[in-house]
Amino acid sequence: MSSRVAKRSLSKRVFATMLTMSLITIVVFALALTLFMQKRLVDSTSEELASEARVVAASLNSSPSYVGMLRRLQQDDTRITLVGKDGDVLYDTDIDESKMEDHGDRPEIEEAFETGSGSSDRASSTLGEVMLYEAVRLADGSVVRLAKGEAGYLSVLWSLAGPVAILTAVGVVVSVAVARRESSRIIEPLLEVDLDHPQRNAQNAYAEMEPMLERIETQRQELKRQVRVLANNDRMRREFTANITHELKTPLTTVSGYAELIANGMVTDEADLRDFGRRIYNEAGRLTSLVNDILTLSNLDEAERSEDGAASATLGTREPIDVPRTLDGIAQRLEQVAQRADVRIELACEPAMVVGVPRLIDELAYNLASNAIRYNRPGGVVTLSCGVEQVGGSDADEASGLFAPYICVADTGIGIAAEEQGKIFERFYRVDKSRSKARGGTGLGLAIVKHAAAYHGARIELDSELGRGTSISVHFPVQELPEL
Template identity: 40%
Template sequence: MKKKINLQFLIMSVTAIILTLVISTLVSYEVLKDEVMEDLHTYARVLVETGAFSDMDHISYDAKEDGLRVTVIAEDGSVEYDSNANASDMDNHEKRPEIEAAIESGEGSTIRRSSTLERSMFYYAVRLDNGNVLRVAKESDNVLSIMSSTFPLLLGLAVVLFAVGALFSHLLTKSIVAPVEQMANDMDHLESIRVYKELRPFITTIQKQHEDIRKNADMRQEFTANVSHELKTPLTSISGYSELIESGMATDEDVVRFAGEIHQNANRLLTLINDIIRLSELDVSTQEVVYEQLDLYAMAEKCVDMLQVNAENHDVTLQLSGKSAYVNANREMMNELLYNLCDNAIRYNKKGGRVDVSVEETDTEVVLSVKDTGIGISKEHQERIFERFYRVDRSRSKLTGGTGLGLAIVKHIVAQHHANLELESEKDAGTQIRVRFLK
């Protein structure tokens, strides 16, 4: 970026130098032209007043001494006298622009190439009292010749200006890029870096992204540690029980009991691995999610029917209320959402408790509600309940077989469907989770 900015400044400097030199040359030429014309006007008036060309037979003025060319033209355009050429050999000058203007208005001037001398000339003509026209001329260099004569000076000036421009360009580029380089080298202390106000929104965005990246990195690190811990526990149990059986130290009754423990921990391990895989798929899924119009009430009804046996085993009453309501959603994700919410409500309930599932529809949204009369969640835990592997009561989670990933999966699915998730809970009084789907 620094090289690009520096190059752009140098291009601007070169362009400015060239334009300045060209404009200066043109302005100088205009000033020169005005001065020469003013000089010719003065010479002509002096010659008229002194009567140097009143008598063509006795001309006393030598125009060459002043570097001039003097020509006298008769009324019919014929040349009577020319200080630089033979008058008899010259063409009729009646149609020369300065002669026409002098005959009509008394004076005329022009800059053109002389057909007689083949040179660029300044001309000034004035009409005499006898009707003749006195013309005074001076050779003029054109713009290119002026530039060529001053080229060494202009080139030296351009080099100096370019060097100064390059120096200032480097310093200016360095000062512009300095805050960005500081930010790149010290992302943790962006607030202490003095930058332009135009960069403040950019810095705010960078800070937020940096914090998000660091937060995600911490979450991934914590997730990895939790996964290792969660996998290690059932694997340790399986390894321990199988080792006792393998060594022959266990009795026949112990073998049956150990086999049951191994089976239970293997199932817990499979459930945990499946939840981890599903959560990873939701995190980085590159597959296109297929949405369709689904009857959320009908899906909730199937989920409640499927979990009735599980609810009875936990001595929990599971009921559904509401009416048909359609949402634009992914079928597999909706099944997971319903299952995880209902399963959690059953697992963390009390003996003889209830789980009420309802689906309601308003003009603007469809609301899924799962309410239980379970152990509830205290205020300090409610903000973190949807984090991965976060458990309010780890001992109870171990007894119920919970993985600590169910609500994390729910949160991902809700975010995927741009819905809103609400939690109301009170310790020992139950929990209610609502998912609001916009229509």
């Protein structure tokens, strides 16, 4: 409903604007035409009056009696006045000359005395109306003056008012029709815009609309992307819920089963009790690891969404971390695990430091290393390396204390198929599903690596090939660090 009102209002506004401009144009044109016609009538009347004045003057100059000649020349619409050299009125066709004041100071009379002829357009002090005057000096020095009132030429102008009014009315009607048609034509491209596919309107749209259509298309694509992200997040949430339920249910069932056997006195042999206790302990440890990983991921997720820094505080304080020392500690902690898997751990570390949360950096490297051992083969090698990368290919960066640290974990294991490489950082995703339980782990290690790297502004690079092993490197951003 609101959209229809908006369209109707816009159409009316365009129509009103166009009609107003048309009416203003018509009115201005009518006024200009009227003024032009008035001027032409005044000029024409003045020329006729001047011609008559010259004829009257010629007749008077050839007549022995001015007054007698003037009486014969008298016209209904023309006033004739004879003014003596001293300014006294000698004769007037409309008023008794004895009642008239001195006319020597009249503009047209003064001009005629000086130059031989004169004219003016003014209000008559005698008759009280606007008159056109033409005066001509006679041979004896007196002046004859002819005058016509404005009513004479205005009557002609008024006679043209009807046709002008008709033309104006026709112009108004035409303007209304044209304004209505043009306003509809102007609004039509706006009404035809397909907001679901803005780019389809590019050819028919106005140039001024293109930026708006581009913004709509950009926002539409962004909304589609957000919908896909939300749908993907919802799918991942459901999968995560299903996976976490399964992962929690399995060890809980095991613990519950063993505990029930012990509680019911069905296990009496001391060796069996120790074995059951060991299994319960292992499953409890697996549960603890799973819960810890879930908490870590939850905190990382919250930190990524939070803008106030409160969630980040739960992850720990950032501080300079000696990466080689961290990798060395991880190698020692995983030494027995590697020996049981018949895998050798090698260190290839150069000085490197990262400003970050020690616990997260440790978990990041630990998960990469434990995965490299878990998915290796007997007699395989896991290489833990670190260092700094030159930025811009100049020694100046190193001298100024700016470094781009990296951590790399490479193995000679089973490798990852190309179609699987984009999925390994998903939660609970395992490359070798057939032996995932035997290999252990919670399935959240690489997901923690991904989010921990993102939390520190780092990028992850993966290089893997089936049967040849895998190399995962984490490249941290350039940062200012103290000298090592």
